[in-house]
Amino acid sequence: MRGRMNAGLLVGGVLVGIVVLAALVSFFWTPHDPTLVDAARKLREPGGGYLLGADKFGRDTFSQLMVGARTTLYVGIVAVGIAAVIGTPLGMAAGMTPRGWLSELIMRVNDLVFAFPALLLAVMLGAVYGAGTLTAMIAIGVATVPAFARVARAATLQVMVTDYVLAARAAGRRRPAIAFRHVLPNIGSVLIVQASVSFAIAILAEAALSFLGFGTRPPTPSWGRMLQESQELLFSTPRLALWPGLAIALAVLGFNLLGDGLRDFLDPKLRRIRAEG
Amino acid sequence: MLKVDGLTVRADSVELVHDVSFAIGPGERVGLIGESGSGKSLTALSLMGLLPEGVAASGMARLGDRDLVGVPESRIKELRGRKMSMVFQEPMTALNPLMRVGAQVAEVMTLHGKPRHEARARAVELLERVRLPEPAQIARAYPHQLSGGQRQRVMLAIALANEPGLLICDEPTTALDVTVQKQMLELIAEVAPALLFITHDLAVVASVCERVLVMYGGRVVESGPIREVFTRPRHRYTEGLLAASKLTPRGTRLPAISGSVPPAGRFPGGCVFRNRCPQATPACETAPELTGDAHAFACWHPAD
Amino acid sequence: MTLYLVKRLAVLLASTAVAAVVVFAFMALLPGDPAEIALGVNATPEAVAELRRQFGTDRAPVAQFLDWAGGLLQGDFGTSYVTSAPIGPQIGDRLGVTAVLVLGGMILAVVIAVPLGTFAAVHHRNALGAVISAASQLGIAIPAFLAGILLVFVFAVQAQALPSGGYVPISENPAEWLRSLLLPWLSLGLVQGAVLTRYVRSAVLDVMREDYLRTARAKGRGSTGALWRHGLRNASIPVVTVLGLQLATLLIGAVVVERVFVVPGLGDLLLNGVAQRDLLLVQGVVMVLVAAVLLINFVVDVAYHLLDPRLR
Numbered sequence: 102m103r104g105r106m107n108a109g110l111l112v113g114g115v116l117v118g119i120v121v122l123a124a125l126v127s128f129f130w131t132p133h134d135p136t137l138v139d140a141a142r143k144l145r146e147p148g149g150g151y152l153l154g155a156d157k158f159g160r161d162t163f164s165q166l167m168v169g170a171r172t173t174l175y176v177g178i179v180a181v182g183i184a185a186v187i188g189t190p191l192g193m194a195a196g197m198t199p200r201g202w203l204s205e206l207i208m209r210v211n212d213l214v215f216a217f218p219a220l221l222l223a224v225m226l227g228a229v230y231g232a233g234t235l236t237a238m239i240a241i242g243v244a245t246v247p248a249f250a251r252v253a254r255a256a257t258l259q260v261m262v263t264d265y266v267l268a269a270r271a272a273g274r275r276r277p278a279i280a281f282r283h284v285l286p287n288i289g290s291v292l293i294v295q296a297s298v299s300f301a302i303a304i305l306a307e308a309a310l311s312f313l314g315f316g317t318r319p320p321t322p323s324w325g326r327m328l329q330e331s332q333e334l335l336f337s338t339p340r341l342a343l344w345p346g347l348a349i350a351l352a353v354l355g356f357n358l359l360g361d362g363l364r365d366f367l368d369p370k371l372r373r374i375r376a377e378g
Numbered sequence: 379m380l381k382v383d384g385l386t387v388r389a390d391s392v393e394l395v396h397d398v399s400f401a402i403g404p405g406e407r408v409g410l411i412g413e414s415g416s417g418k419s420l421t422a423l424s425l426m427g428l429l430p431e432g433v434a435a436s437g438m439a440r441l442g443d444r445d446l447v448g449v450p451e452s453r454i455k456e457l458r459g460r461k462m463s464m465v466f467q468e469p470m471t472a473l474n475p476l477m478r479v480g481a482q483v484a485e486v487m488t489l490h491g492k493p494r495h496e497a498r499a500r501a502v503e504l505l506e507r508v509r510l511p512e513p514a515q516i517a518r519a520y521p522h523q524l525s526g527g528q529r530q531r532v533m534l535a536i537a538l539a540n541e542p543g544l545l546i547c548d549e550p551t552t553a554l555d556v557t558v559q560k561q562m563l564e565l566i567a568e569v570a571p572a573l574l575f576i577t578h579d580l581a582v583v584a585s586v587c588e589r590v591l592v593m594y595g596g597r598v599v600e601s602g603p604i605r606e607v608f609t610r611p612r613h614r615y616t617e618g619l620l621a622a623s624k625l626t627p628r629g630t631r632l633p634a635i636s637g638s639v640p641p642a643g644r645f646p647g648g649c650v651f652r653n654r655c656p657q658a659t660p661a662c663e664t665a666p667e668l669t670g671d672a673h674a675f676a677c678w679h680p681a682d
Numbered sequence: 683m684t685l686y687l688v689k690r691l692a693v694l695l696a697s698t699a700v701a702a703v704v705v706f707a708f709m710a711l712l713p714g715d716p717a718e719i720a721l722g723v724n725a726t727p728e729a730v731a732e733l734r735r736q737f738g739t740d741r742a743p744v745a746q747f748l749d750w751a752g753g754l755l756q757g758d759f760g761t762s763y764v765t766s767a768p769i770g771p772q773i774g775d776r777l778g779v780t781a782v783l784v785l786g787g788m789i790l791a792v793v794i795a796v797p798l799g800t801f802a803a804v805h806h807r808n809a810l811g812a813v814i815s816a817a818s819q820l821g822i823a824i825p826a827f828l829a830g831i832l833l834v835f836v837f838a839v840q841a842q843a844l845p846s847g848g849y850v851p852i853s854e855n856p857a858e859w860l861r862s863l864l865l866p867w868l869s870l871g872l873v874q875g876a877v878l879t880r881y882v883r884s885a886v887l888d889v890m891r892e893d894y895l896r897t898a899r900a901k902g903r904g905s906t907g908a909l910w911r912h913g914l915r916n917a918s919i920p921v922v923t924v925l926g927l928q929l930a931t932l933l934i935g936a937v938v939v940e941r942v943f944v945v946p947g948l949g950d951l952l953l954n955g956v957a958q959r960d961l962l963l964v965q966g967v968v969m970v971l972v973a974a975v976l977l978i979n980f981v982v983d984v985a986y987h988l989l990d991p992r993l994r
Contacts, residue, residue, distance in 0.1 A: 213697050213704075216975040218934045221968055225708050228956045228964050305825045309938050312827055313953060332831060332942070335846075336839050346828045354823035428899055431807065451904050459902035466900075471893040474912045475992060485911075486901040520991040536901065 110362025116355025120170045120348075127167040135164035136320040147340070156327070156341055157334060165322040166348055172323045173352060176238050176307040176316075177300045183242025184299060188249025189292060193280055195250065196257025208254070211247045219244035219306040220315075227315045237316040241306045245299050252295045256288035263287075290367040297360030301353045308349045324349050379404045379572055380425070380462075380544055384437035385447065387420045387429065387596070392643035394433070395420050395596040399668075404543065407573040409583035409604070411619070412593035415639040418576045421593070422546050425574075426464050427454040441544060460490045463537035467549040469529035473521040479532050480505070480517025486539045504535040508565060527558035531565070538569055546574045551582065580623040584608060592616045595640075595650030602673030612673070612680040615651045649678065683994050686987055694980040701972045702754065706747045709965045717763075737763055750965075759966035764958050769966045772951060777970065779849070780947035783866055783940070784932045790871025791878050791928070796921075798875075799882025804909070806887060815883065821876020826935040830869035830942040837865060847944040866943045870935055874928050881924045885917040892916070919989050926982025930975045937971075 138158045145155040155161050191211070195204040223232070223240035230236055260266055266283050274282075310316035311325025319326065324345040331341035380402040387395035395417040402408050410418050424435035425446050439446040441462055446454060458464075466472050473482055483501035488494055498517075505513035508531040521529055530550060537545055547566060551559040559582075566573070567586050575586055583590055583604065590607050592600040592615065600613040608625065611617045618635035620626060637654040646653045652662040657679040668676040717733040734740040738749060753760055759769035798814055805811035824832075838846035844865055850858040889895065890913065898908035937949025944950075948967055955963035987993045 209693075209697075212979070213700055216697070216701055216930075216972050216979070217704075218930065218975070220934045220937060221971055224952060224956055224964070225705075225968060228959070228961060229708065301823075309825055309827060313938060313941055315956075328828065328831065335831065335835055339835055339839065342831050342835070346824075346831065349825065349828060350820070350823045353825075354820060357819065357822060426900060428896055455899070455902050455904050457902075458900055464900045466893060466897070468893055472897045474894040474898070474916070476915050476990065477912070485898075489902045522992045533897070536897070 107362055107365055109358040110366055113355050113358030113360070113362050116351050117359050120174065120352050120355065123167045124171040124174050127164075127171050131161075131164035131167050133161035133164045135160060135168045135322050137161075154340060156330065157338075160322075162327075162341065162344055165327060166324070166344060168322040169324040169327065169345065169348065170352075172234070172317050172321060173304055173307060176234065176241065177303040179238040180241035180245060180303045180306075181296050181299050183239065184245035184249045185292065185296060187243075188246040189253045191246070192250035192253025192255075193257050193284055193288070196254040197261060197276060197280060197284065199258060199261075204254075207250065211250050214243065215247040217244060220309065220313075223306075223310050223315045232310075232315040232318070234317045234321070237307060237310045240310075241303050244306075245303065248299060249292070249295060252291060253288060256291040257284055260284050260287045290363075294360050294364045294367070297356050297363060301356035301360065304349065304353050304356065379406075380439070380441050380574070382421075382425070382437075382439045385421065385424060385435060385439055386437050387417070387424050387433060387435045389433045389642070393596060394642050395424070395435075397437070398593075398596075398598050400591055400598065400601060402544065402572050402574060405572055406589065407567075407570065407575065407587045409587035409590040410574060410576045410593060411578060411580060411583055411590060413578055413619075413639050415642065416593040417596035418593050419548050420596075422464065422548050422574060422576055426458055426462065426546065427451060428458075428464070456490070459486045459536075459542070460540045461542050462544040462546065463540075463542045464546040464548065465530070465533045465537050465550045468553050469526050469533055470553070472533055473529055475521055477520075478517065479519050479521060479524065482521075483517070483532065483535050483539060486536050490540055500539070501535070504539055505532070507538070507569070508532070508535045509561075510535075525558075527554050527562065530554060530562060534562075534565065534569070542571060544572045544574065545570045546576070548576045549578070550575075552577070552579070580608070580619060580625050584625060592619070595645040596642075597650055597676065598668060599651065599677070600673075600675040601668070602670070602675075606673045610673075610682075612670075612675040613651075613677045614655045614657050614679065614681065616675075617681050649676070683987065686993075687984065690980060690983055694976060698973055698976055699751075701976065702751050702969060703747070705965060705969050705972065706750060709961055710743050710746070754969065760962050762960050762963050764960040764963075769963050772963070773948070773966055773970055776946060776948045776951045779945060780933070780936050780940070780949065783863065783870065783936045783945065783947055784929065786863060786867040787870025787874060787932050787936070788925075788929055790867055791874035791932075792925070794871065794875030795878035795882050799879040800886050800909075800914070800917075802879065802883045803886035803890060804906075806883075814879065818876040818879040818883075821873060822880070824873060824876075825938075826869050826873045827938045827942050829873050830865065830939050833865045833868055834942070847942070849943075849945045862943075862945075866936075866939050866945055869939050869942070870932055873935070874932055878921070878924065878928060882917070882921055885920045886913065888920075889913040889917045915989070919986065922985050922989065923982060926978055926985075929978045929982075933971060933974055933978075 142155045147154040195207040198204050219241045226236040308325035311323040312329045317323035327345035383399045385398040435447045480501045484497035487497035502513045510516050551562050594615045600616045648663040652658040661678045666676040717730045802811045802814035834846045837844040850862050852859040895908045898912045940947045940949040952967040
């Protein structure tokens, strides 16, 4: 199937593309100042330059959504980056020395970190240092490390028994050389798929944390907090919950479809190593 | 006993097996040979009603007075394991890893009406009959505790459990070690009722069967008694197979047939073998009929 | 098997102990001093020192840890610096509510996912199977708290059939208890059910391609019978693993859902603890949640070994 486009990849790509575009454009332009509080526009109905209306503080919903996309991507990129940078080498090291003490230690620590979900880490960090975007990103990133490490390890184990690695080892190449020249390029596609799936999970986690007040702090717009603020108005103005909810769901759907689509696109063999959620 | 007439197997628009006809009498042992991709296994699976999803058979196949093709699964499943059985190529994956061996043998009997305790006892007898050492112990084992050869014997025990009239073996020894292969073949030859034996190994057919069908490109290209077909092949494909096989003494062995088996649906029109046949002429663009009584072949330029 | 159980149990105890050290170390790194926080900025140094002695926070961290961990073993989580109430009983009360919430959500997820996923696998070639796959993909994209808000909108705001939040203990009014938990259960169960449906589908699909199913059919079973008798138990092995991971996810999801529906469970206690800077309480609740995740992993691993004779 290598190289063949599939519907999931296309839809996922378009959804992710929209989020990225909204985030990029928001740096230069939004219809209104997303943080501008204006009592006169309180709960303004959609229309007249306010495409999706305004919230209880009179902030323009559409502008908030655009900047919220930026927050979401920012948290996702940093969190997945942390997870990939820490998890990948650990997983590779464990996979290249499958019977050594190092591998055992890495996987044990991995299991332990796994017992600390993003939310608990964020709450602990928040309790100690005060909650914010930074603590949320670190918590989500650290909690995602085990998924990367496991997938990197599984893929490395497969690469290590291929003929070219066996040949390189027989030729006396040292482990770091093998890791960079053979293993990393060959597990790259697995990691890209994992990154996409992890990104979706990071978006969910960021939304949940902001909803609980452990993520992005006001006034920076965030989809999760928009939802939280809209909850009390669910009876009177349900549209305030609708838009951020839709944004979260479509962004997550986009990254999940992109991950699945990439998996099929890059290599059908990858289906054996499932990205971890 | 088994009569097949005009059996055709299709996947969507691609014809995988074309108009295959043959018969097997009670107690008769027939070999079905050809390279992989020639349609042997599909022929066998269509008799059992076990074709993979998206693949369908048409034509006529009858076991005794029961139709096998074009009937709903509910009608054919009561024949499977009772009137006809099948042993597959890959013993390592053919048994349920989570179920004890004895229970898997007994299952085929309870399914067809034998009380559970009787089936359990008979399962051990069957394991003994296929020459497994310590049958009672093996009955309590899980498949992963047995070797490939032992598992294939278990499969044979399952196949024989209800004393079927017809046994179909699809490359039953291909996945086994050479020494184990020989024992397995002797066992099959000893216990089989009527047999349809599928293989690509001509020597194996010669040791087990009386009659042989040669398939290529989804068609039967030659059929007849083993002795005649193997000593005096008429179809050029059979000739090529024999020349390349272990049956021909070393040194006089000819190189294998040139080229390789085309993928399904890519065989040439007319004689399916003509793109690989050294004797092909424009006449071969018309499909030859399978002609002859005991020894039949479908070739415009037969060998003498 | 016994040896495995002993080894695995040792791993469970060891990781719980390490987790306790991590949780304690984390909370002990605190910049704030509980005594100073409790007394406010105008307190005299003498009063602070006195309170510190009362709290026991003037001792060496190791001594404090041993004290805390020793208490945990006896179910004593210490006394809150903020409310002066013992923490153990509070956690005990809330644990039951959260457990009911999580288990109900899990059962709902399984009840949804197993038939739906199996059906989608069996019918993977036709439209209905594709619809189920698409629906589960969509369900995965909706976080539990968003599902909760949607459910509130549909069932509480529009239909006015169920309460939008709040909790009634079962001892007070069983019918109201059930009504108060329905939407939280649905929020957790629907989302996890969607995730699980995908795994069930792919596990059943994998099993359907296995040779032993063909063997079962060659014995005389129909394709449904073969799948039922030989397929589902094999398919359950990977599904059980996912189920364990999900139970952990659900536990955390419950924290958020409790906030949406104002259900007084562990999550509610945890978030209130953070809000009031009741750090010993936070420390206790985090420890309980982490221990629960470790325990779930343990149960899953053991179940895995029980299901698969190849591992015994």
